[in-house]
Amino acid sequence: MKNILILGGDGFCGWPTALHFSNLGHNVSIIDNLSRRKIDVELGVESLTPISSIETRLETWERISGKQIPFYYLDLSIEYDRLLTIIKKNKFDVIIHFAEQRAAPYSMKNSHSKRYTVSNNINATHNILCAIVESGLDIHLIHLGSMGVYGYGTANMEIPEGYLDVCFGEASSTVTKEILYPPSPGSIYHMTKTQDAQMFAYYSQNDNLRITDLHQGIVWGTITAETKLHENLINRFDYDGDYGTVLNRFLMQSAIGHPLTVHGTGLQTRAFIHITDTLKCFEIAINNPPRKGDKVKIFNQMTETFRVRDLANIISEQTESEVLYMPNPRKEDSENDLYVSNKCFLDLGLNPTLISTEVFPEITEIASKYSSRCNKKYILAKSYWSDIERQNANNETY
């Protein structure tokens, strides 16, 4: 049984993770500044599922499970002293860090959202690292990274787990060295993850912190064993153009009779993972910490890859939804292959839930049940990577 602090424990991944580890018998605490809910307010949208307040969530969980999860309303990017006090008092064994602005489109929306993403993500991550050092405790920090730090894949090579062996130098004196995979972020959001990686490498080396960085693919699904125990425990389900992720969005669109919207060619290949596998991965990561003095442990937290167009076609065939190709708001390769190693998690026992029509009904059921809560005008993506993409979109009408 471990003392586990979950940063961002009210969010889409954080909330089911908190319940899961509480259910497994760990002492779980949550820190969250509820910024994800506040961004909903800012954007004028809501989770498709009617999520309860964090207070109601936690009261319900205690009633059902008998387990308390202390909650601290705290802004990690600012309130350093409170964070340090909480860490020292509770002597956590593990800190899981979800507390970052996590939508690429939102991070590209405007100057405010770009600046918020950088300031929030970098300061939060750095404050956590700094506080762990100052606490003097031997805490294992597990961070939710992103597959997006690698940039777009190619057919030429499999993306390794975090590190890359390279050679360089003159033929007469070639050097072979392991380096952090050269980052190539595709948005301000992804850029902050590459900056996080710099901080992890530094603190791991200078202060011997034990750090695991999980480069996660796109999460799909919404329900876990614990969130389905009570309506008040329901997880959020984002469908809007900024926070809705591709597979969940297609299933929601088909449920409400909206065309499946594919940006660009649809020949972009993405990495995916089911939300229940996210929980299993964190379990594995907690049980396999790096030793003190080890380099940062990096796992690729994904289970399969799909071309966006193929996903749309699978769902279209099943539901007879129309597939609508739209200008791409992102600046990205119109087409890419993607081969990813996820050997670390597989070797440690992950048994993936793969994308298949059998798993869709659960999501479609959720989407249908709450379809009346959908505000259709927020479905389309309207955050453009630059003026070029904005103009491309304006030149076509739908």
Add this chain to the structure above:
Amino acid sequence: MKNILILGGDGFCGWPTALHFSNLGHNVSIIDNLSRRKIDVELGVESLTPISSIETRLETWERISGKQIPFYYLDLSIEYDRLLTIIKKNKFDVIIHFAEQRAAPYSMKNSHSKRYTVSNNINATHNILCAIVESGLDIHLIHLGSMGVYGYGTANMEIPEGYLDVCFGEASSTVTKEILYPPSPGSIYHMTKTQDAQMFAYYSQNDNLRITDLHQGIVWGTITAETKLHENLINRFDYDGDYGTVLNRFLMQSAIGHPLTVHGTGLQTRAFIHITDTLKCFEIAINNPPRKGDKVKIFNQMTETFRVRDLANIISEQTESEVLYMPNPRKEDSENDLYVSNKCFLDLGLNPTLISTEVFPEITEIASKYSSRCNKKYILAKSYWSDIERQNANNETY
């Protein structure tokens, strides 16, 4: 004649740069939040030279040269809207960015200084990039980076200018690619420069910004053609354990009869540049901007390398000062070679001022003239990289 904005234009490099370009006939403006002066207040030290207030500096410059330099007291890491307004109104051609906390020891001093360095440097740099995009202007951004982003050198290879050709992959399908030189920062301060580099690469690629990043070595000297025109224009000269850099510190120590303090073995090799060459390099950088769409242009802004021990011995022989070896407060290799390419600047006409006993008297004269302003208790370095170095220092007494 260009419109040039100098961020951090009240500082050790910023002030002589502002005067230099004003003298050359450019329209120069300065933004500074005077944070370097405030850190002096925090640390209880002062520049060895009695620097005038920024207001007096600028009044004096106008009286002498007839040229006005508008000054904006502004915190770049916070006041985004004012920054954007100033940029749009003045339509700058070039922005030179010195506005970062720039001492490695200060960045390692305590949680506050670590957090300040990260928050100030990252948010300032990001706000500038964001504001240039939002302004819609075609501005050339020139940033003062650091040689420290490369990590410690080796005898095996010359450090290239920012980029490295590497090969990787299976023998059957080896890929050759140019990447940003894999960073290996030696302090929180240097880490922020590697994070800056991520932002430059991203904004250059996504928004076609024209960016030059100058990886500067340790600056020595203090006087330039313009700062010596009047006592009120004098440049700062730092001698304290946090901000004093090695060669200036040795010359000051010899001037006041203090032993020359070498940390560790003194077999660490460092890169150096004279302050007048810093000015020439900026001139060259302004006249050779990258084209729109080019990758970030990176120069190594240094002219020679020296082992710290050798520098101490040169000065010791000349002045009969004692050399005192002390425990190293830094976590670093006890010994390193360093070979650096600076071909870009040499090819564009830089004619370096090299370290030699002929150039020392000017610095020694300044150090002697103001030696009564030196508070000896601030000379020794007392910012430790971790508890290990702190304990090593405490186990020995001087």
